Amino acid sequence: RPRVLSGIQPTSGSFHIGNYLGAVRQWVALQETHDAFYMVVDLHALTLPQDPKELQENTRLAAAQLLATGLDPDRCTLFVQSHVPEHTQLSWLMECLTGFGEASRMTQFKDKSARQGADRTSVGLFTYPILQVADILIYQANQVPVGEDQRQHIELTRNLAERFNGRYGKIFTVPEAYILRETAKIFDLQDPTVKMSKSASSPKGIIDLLDDPKASAKKIKSAVTDTGTEIRFDPENKPGISNLLTIHATLTDSTIAEVEQKYSGKGYGALKTDLAEIVSDWAAPFRARTREYLDDPETLDSLLAKGAEKARAVAAETLAQAYDKVGLLPGK
Numbered sequence: 184r185p186r187v188l189s190g191i192q193p194t195s196g197s198f199h200i201g202n203y204l205g206a207v208r209q210w211v212a213l214q215e216t217h218d219a220f221y222m223v224v225d226l227h228a229l230t231l232p233q234d235p236k237e238l239q240e241n242t243r244l245a246a247a248q249l250l251a252t253g254l255d256p257d258r259c260t261l262f263v264q265s266h267v268p269e270h271t272q273l274s275w276l277m278e279c280l281t282g283f284g285e286a287s288r289m290t291q292f293k294d295k296s297a298r299q300g301a302d303r304t305s306v307g308l309f310t311y312p313i314l315q316v317a318d319i320l321i322y323q324a325n326q327v328p329v330g331e332d333q334r335q336h337i338e339l340t341r342n343l344a345e346r347f348n349g350r351y352g353k354i355f356t357v358p359e360a361y362i363l364r365e366t367a368k369i370f371d372l373q374d375p376t377v378k379m380s381k382s383a384s385s386p387k388g389i390i391d392l393l394d395d396p397k398a399s400a401k402k403i404k405s406a407v408t409d410t411g412t413e414i415r416f417d418p419e420n421k422p423g424i425s426n427l428l429t430i431h432a433t434l435t436d437s438t439i440a441e442v443e444q445k446y447s448g449k450g451y452g453a454l455k456t457d458l459a460e461i462v463s464d465w466a467a468p469f470r471a472r473t474r475e476y477l478d479d480p481e482t483l484d485s486l487l488a489k490g491a492e493k494a495r496a497v498a499a500e501t502l503a504q505a506y507d508k509v510g511l512l513p514g515k
């Protein structure tokens with residue numbers, strides 16, 4: 184079975200609809216056909232300031248949400264990034280292979296650091312794509328199911344895998360991004376030209392899956408659209424409506440054309456009202472299942488511990504090979 188690896192940050196309590204449609208939905212499907220490794224990337228979350236108690240709660244909450252979407256610990260390896268220390272160890276080797284200029288070209292760093300201001304930007308935010316490289320390479324992943332915003336980081340991963348293999352001998356699988364065109368980028372409801380984001384979207388711009396349905400309905404109904412009336416998929420001229428059509432089509436397993444057809448001659452209000460209901464119908468059982476997992480933290484923690492054990496077996500083997508290749512003296 185080909186292997187997949189991906190992760191999600193515990194940067195806020197709830198996943199948003201972009202996380203689900205862009206990434207986690209594919210994770211659920213891929214556990215049937217692939218040897219799947221999924222993790223809550225708590226170390227990545229530390230690249231922006233986090234309250235310690237909240238980080239711990241959000242890490243459990245993220246794991247609970249992953250289980251609630253349908254990840255099954257018997258069919259995939261589900262764990263917390265910091266439980267597998269080999270990631271940060273391999274990351275150092277990768278940092279030493281990365282050019283400063285190369286790392287400086289990462290657009291997500293530019294965006295996030297611009298929002299933070301230079302004084303408040305950590306070195307961790309700068310090097311985090313390299314830790315992500317290690318996350319992926321340490322499992323010899325063939326594919327990495329993510330949203331479009333991660334494409335550049337996967338490209339960096341490929342470059343570093345090839346560089347390491349060329350310099351020291353081939354030990355790393357060169358992975359590919361697995362990005363579904365339709366849902367690669369779900370946009371902010373208030374600014375449909377930028378991606379919906381846990382840490383950057385305003386509360387009104389983001390559909391949080393754990394939100395109360397009334398709150399989500401209100402946000403969807405006040406989503407920014409154009410001044411026209413026609414419901415048509417046209418991301419260039421109608422980014423707001425196109426975003427709503429994408430969410431509608433994916434959640435109802437329809438094509439965009441079918442949804443366009445359904446609303447031909449109807450107004451934006453009808454589309455928004457229906458979408459609010461579709462989201463609410465999807466989210467209600469998701470919320471209930473998340474709560475069930477959270478209500479039993481002991482089971483949750485032991486399940487994550489088992490996941491980490493499985494992950495470490497693979498990670499330790501890759502790390503040992505990499506240490507050997509670069510010429511680190513084996514310790515006793």
Ligand code: ATP
Nearest residue numbers: 192194201202205206329330368369379380381382
């Ligand atoms: P942050 O703003 O803290 O970076 P995020 O919303 O980008 O949070 P992540 O935890 O960084 O969420 O990403 C988890 C997964 O969700 C990644 O695979 C990412 O590509 C995907 N993703 C995030 N936002 C979107 C979006 N708007 N559309 C599609 N996929 C997305």
Ligand code: MG
Nearest residue numbers: 192332380381
């Ligand atoms: Mg992100």
